[in-house]
Amino acid sequence: MPQGVKIICYADDLAVLTTAETSEGMIRKTEEALYYIYLWMNQNQLEVAPEKTTAILLNRKTKIGGIQFKVGGKYVKPTKYSEIPRNNTRYWANLQSTCKRCLRKSKQNCQSYMWTTSEPKRTVLKKKKSSCGINAKYNSIRRSCMGRGTKIPTDEKYIAFQQRKMALRICSAYHTISTDAVLVIAGLIPLHLAAEEKRELYVKAEINDEVKNYQRRGTYQKWQEEWDTSDKRRWTRKLIHNVEDWTSRKHGDVDYYITQFLSGHxxxxxxxxxxxxxxxxxxxxxxxxxxxxxxxxxxxxxxxxxxxxxxxxxxxxxxxxxxxxxxxxxxxxxxxxxxxxxxxxxxxxxxxxxxxxx
Ligand SMILES: [Zn+2]
Structure with a gap:
């Protein structure tokens, strides 16, 4: 596949995710990827259904203009992510199921890093954190959909549960630990706050490092307030007063042993x-x-x-x-x-x- 093109498959569903600097680059890369997919499908006596194919442009600034992709002899014109009608439940349902699949996949990655790797700990932690980042990204898309007042069935509980599972694995905690404590120990910003941060960034006219840092500081502040008022996990709170200092520390991995002392479990x-x-x-x-x-x-x-x-x-x-x-x-x-x-x-x-x- 060309650089910057990712393919997500599930049963007979296929999503092509292209990232490019320019619209021309995006069209070229996507058409190249679609051509390879066409060749592969042809070899395996499969056919693509152009009438069921849709394209979404995940960028507010790029104008659709002449952008279109050739699929199975037909041209598909993309819709802008921000312009998908709220009542188009098919789009939102598809987006939701893609998010769920990615979530499951990154959870598996996270688990395999946990059990099979022999790399130095810090690298493992970084990798684990980055797979959690994937979740935050996909969930923030979901969250921003919800913020727009769409009526897709939401399963926040499911997603919070998956983040909890990930945090349990990052710090090898006992399963009896409370969610807020395990997220702090693992250094994972709770998804509802991470998603809120993304949503606030999404509506900003200009996004640069200063704006991002400002938003992140706000998120830490909210997290700190929640942590301070949490009536559970008094012992962990006695040890970890400041979530920002703890999460942004420059060294130190949490493991099975340290976590027992930090959590009391x-x-x-x-x-x-x-x-x-x-x-x-x-x-x-x-x-x-x-x-x-x-x-x-x-x-x-x-x-x-x-x-x-x-x-x-x-x-x-x-x-x-x-x-x-x-x-x-x-x-x-x-x-x-x-x-x-x-x-x-x-x-x-x-x-x-x-x-x-x-
Ligand atoms: Zn004793």
Missing amino acids: GVFMDFLHRIKKIRNGNCMYCDEIDDAEHTLFCCPRWENGRSALLSDVGMLTSDTLIMKMTKTSEIWGKVEAFMKEIIIEIGKDEKARNPKKK
Whole structure:
């Protein structure tokens, strides 16, 4: 396929997505792609249906003028995205199903990165984030449709659910974690805010970096307000005060071990007791109530590791932990190693206590 042309297939449905600098380039690339598709279909005794073919121009500024594409011997003239009538439910339904398919596909990508890759962690995280970006993009199209007052059936819940799943995979969190907390830990802007940002950008006359940065700051502010007023996840909020500082940090990946401490959902007795896995929520080493805070800052079992860490990085409290971790990658690495050691040791001690349990 020519550069800048993407093909999305599903059963007997086919979408050709072309990006180009100029209208001429777009026509040339699309016709070339359509020609290849025609050849392939011909070889496989298939036929394209020109009467069912539609084209949408996803750009406000380009004028349709003489733009048209030859499909199966007929010319198809594109409609402008902003000019599709609101009552044309077929267009919106098609757009919606394409969005859903892309969402599913990027979720699969995200999962495969999670389980099969052996690349350095940071790269993986970036890739995972970018596949989430795809979702945000497609969903923002959906959202802007909804903002225009169209009456397509909406499934915001489904999309929010998919974003939650992605966030769970990015930071390997327990499934009991609340959505707002997992999105903050994974550093994913909630879709309703990301979509609102895109929608506001969409109606702007001129879009440049300054405008984008201004919108992004507004989004962070809204996210922060939601985070501050959320009545759940008080522990995570105690650690992560500022979502912007946390999300835009320059180093540090969240993983299975760190996430347990950030969320409080992990191998801590109090949590396991709350989800009715065990009868008693007290620490198996000192009989205090065992939560993430106790394990990290108080429990005598980890005193040696803790004093070694504190002598390296200075005083740590729940209020200053994240601030210090995000300051330098060395501190992040040391705290991460300490957290990992604790979780692994708890696993071993638990196994020694209950050898029959898997
Ligand atoms: Zn203890």
